[in-house]
Amino acid sequence: MPRNPLTAVFGKYAMEARITVAEQVTPAMRRIRLETDEPVAFPYTPGQHVRIQLKDPLSVSGILRPAETLRTYTIWDFERQALELRIHLYEGDGIGLEWARTARPGDRVTFWWPQGDFFTREADFHVFIGEETASAAFGPMIRALGASAEVYGVLEGEAPEHDLPVPAPRPLTRVHRHGAQAASSGVLLAAVAELDLPTGSGAAYVAGEARTCQMVRDFLVRERSWPRTSIKVKPFWTPGKRGLH
Numbered sequence: 001m002p003r004n005p006l007t008a009v010f011g012k013y014a015m016e017a018r019i020t021v022a023e024q025v026t027p028a029m030r031r032i033r034l035e036t037d038e039p040v041a042f043p044y045t046p047g048q049h050v051r052i053q054l055k056d057p058l059s060v061s062g063i064l065r066p067a068e069t070l071r072t073y074t075i076w077d078f079e080r081q082a083l084e085l086r087i088h089l090y091e092g093d094g095i096g097l098e099w100a101r102t103a104r105p106g107d108r109v110t111f112w113w114p115q116g117d118f119f120t121r122e123a124d125f126h127v128f129i130g131e132e133t134a135s136a137a138f139g140p141m142i143r144a145l146g147a148s149a150e151v152y153g154v155l156e157g158e159a160p161e162h163d164l165p166v167p168a169p170r171p172l173t174r175v176h177r178h179g180a181q182a183a184s185s186g187v188l189l190a191a192v193a194e195l196d197l198p199t200g201s202g203a204a205y206v207a208g209e210a211r212t213c214q215m216v217r218d219f220l221v222r223e224r225s226w227p228r229t230s231i232k233v234k235p236f237w238t239p240g241k242r243g244l245h
Helices: 004-011 060-064 095-102 133-143 188-192 208-222
Strands: 014-026 031-038 048-053 068-081 082-089 109-116 127-129 151-159 173-176 202-209 232-239
Touching: 004 202, 014 082, 014 151, 031 095, 048 082, 068 095, 068 109, 068 133, 082 133, 127 188, 133 151, 133 232, 151 188, 188 208, 202 208, 208 232
Parallel strands: 127 151, 127 202, 151 173, 202 232
Antiparallel strands: 014 031, 014 109, 031 082, 048 068, 048 109, 068 082
């Protein structure tokens, strides 16, 4: 059998899974559940993602550009024999969006083991800032902190009906664009400026559109005197560019 070229790029850790649930959870967010034939033995930390193989890696384009056969999705929930994803259906026509929109129960997929370093660390309190694409990562990260954690933050969405429920020990601030651009979001930045945060050594997690992430990080550093090392930034997307995740 020809060697899968993805193995050279992403390692040997791949598993087969079957989609058992594919449904809308908000007007622009889909829930997709993958169940494996055997227990998932790979290590996992909430906030990490998996890469899903969406195109034939043995095709000419797959051999030349193996990374372009994959798309990356944050794990919303993890069990030893199942994974759940929350995928934001933003405007576009890429292979990842096509798969997320058309995935159906019974479809089989290959995914590559959990990876990434976007997860929480020890801190006096935790601050989560981002929009719809960030919510899928923040949910499992906040759950893992537990009910006693001091959690603050701002979640932006297009409108209230687009808000992905993210349970937290204290309610996070919700703001809405109502048609404004999610890129370089002034709506999110203004809400961050209004956050009342405690003193102490906090950790901030900023995710979503790349330019907005940079704006928020720069605000925390310049206006709130946060050390850069206390701010974890994860740009998931920006207009006109793929493969940030």
